[in-house]
Amino acid sequence: MRMRPTLSWTPDEDLSPGTTDPEPVADALSAGGVLVLSGAGISTESGIPDYRGEGGSLSRHTPMTYQDFTAGAKARRRYWARSHLGWRTFGRARPNAGHRAVAAFGRCGLLSGVITQNVDGLHQAAGSEGVVELHGGLDRVVCLSCGAFSPRRELARRLEEANAGFRPVAAAINPDGDADLTDEQVGDFRVVSCTVCDGILKPDVVFFGEAVPPRRVEFCRELVREASSLLVLGSSLTVMSGLRFVRQAAQAGKPVLIVNRDPTRGDRHAVTRIALPLGTALTTVTERLGIPVDAEAAGPA
Numbered sequence: 001m002r003m004r005p006t007l008s009w010t011p012d013e014d015l016s017p018g019t020t021d022p023e024p025v026a027d028a029l030s031a032g033g034v035l036v037l038s039g040a041g042i043s044t045e046s047g048i049p050d051y052r053g054e055g056g057s058l059s060r061h062t063p064m065t066y067q068d069f070t071a072g073a074k075a076r077r078r079y080w081a082r083s084h085l086g087w088r089t090f091g092r093a094r095p096n097a098g099h100r101a102v103a104a105f106g107r108c109g110l111l112s113g114v115i116t117q118n119v120d121g122l123h124q125a126a127g128s129e130g131v132v133e134l135h136g137g138l139d140r141v142v143c144l145s146c147g148a149f150s151p152r153r154e155l156a157r158r159l160e161e162a163n164a165g166f167r168p169v170a171a172a173i174n175p176d177g178d179a180d181l182t183d184e185q186v187g188d189f190r191v192v193s194c195t196v197c198d199g200i201l202k203p204d205v206v207f208f209g210e211a212v213p214p215r216r217v218e219f220c221r222e223l224v225r226e227a228s229s230l231l232v233l234g235s236s237l238t239v240m241s242g243l244r245f246v247r248q249a250a251q252a253g254k255p256v257l258i259v260n261r262d263p264t265r266g267d268r269h270a271v272t273r274i275a276l277p278l279g280t281a282l283t284t285v286t287e288r289l290g291i292p293v294d295a296e297a298a299g300p301a
Helices: 023-031 040-046 066-071 073-090 097-107 122-126 152-162 214-226 240-251 278-289
Strands: 034-038 111-116 131-133 136-143 149-151 201-205 229-233 256-259 272-274
Touching: 023 034, 023 229, 023 256, 023 272, 023 278, 034 097, 034 214, 034 240, 040 097, 040 122, 040 278, 066 073, 073 152, 097 111, 097 122, 097 278, 111 214, 131 214, 136 152, 149 152, 214 240, 229 240, 240 256, 256 278
Parallel strands: 034 111, 034 229, 111 131, 229 256, 256 272
Antiparallel strands: 136 149, 136 201
């Protein structure tokens, strides 16, 4: 029997309800050398839902796993139909106050780096540089046979041509860019193949059940080693891909600060958790530090 990836987490101990004072975050940033680790929660104010918060997509949607995607053409047809529709909305998302605040921290030299678990590209659209996309990015496509990369916009054009008139209405859009569609809505959606070798195309993202590339993990571990503190923004830390860096920082004696409205799997390792929406908390921090935020950095992902 194939094991399913961990999608949920239930606290096995009483966790602090958190504080609503973001002053510890301002103090850490003032000291510099802060490594940011962001999750889906930082993009909710851009209209992209998270996985596990209130109304999170996991309550109604099971993400496609790598094993299911590679197992059969039917699963890939369902994925690409839903993802193609989701991309139309996903690709128009704009950075919010949280993304712009992180970019402002970086411009002021307060950050040692940014690691994001998100695949939406909104940190980069807000002006952050050198962002490590832990789970890849939806703006790229890779062939599973020859390894060729291509822009998602080019695939979107090819799928539009192959599926003229495909205009179903999705019930919702999910954090991975997938749209909620019924099998009837998917219908006989046509999937296109690699233009180089006719192989299977996959978005350049790490699916549930797929491992983050080891070299990328090691690069992130090095960022943790070099950082003075770790600031987690909008992640429940349910999956090990992000939690491992929190554990690493805590074991090295580096302060871990978490901004997330709900308890997280990493709370036991943190010196504090600020239970506020990301936009509110980070805007307050920029004001306390007197940091200007570029309101014009609001282009699409």
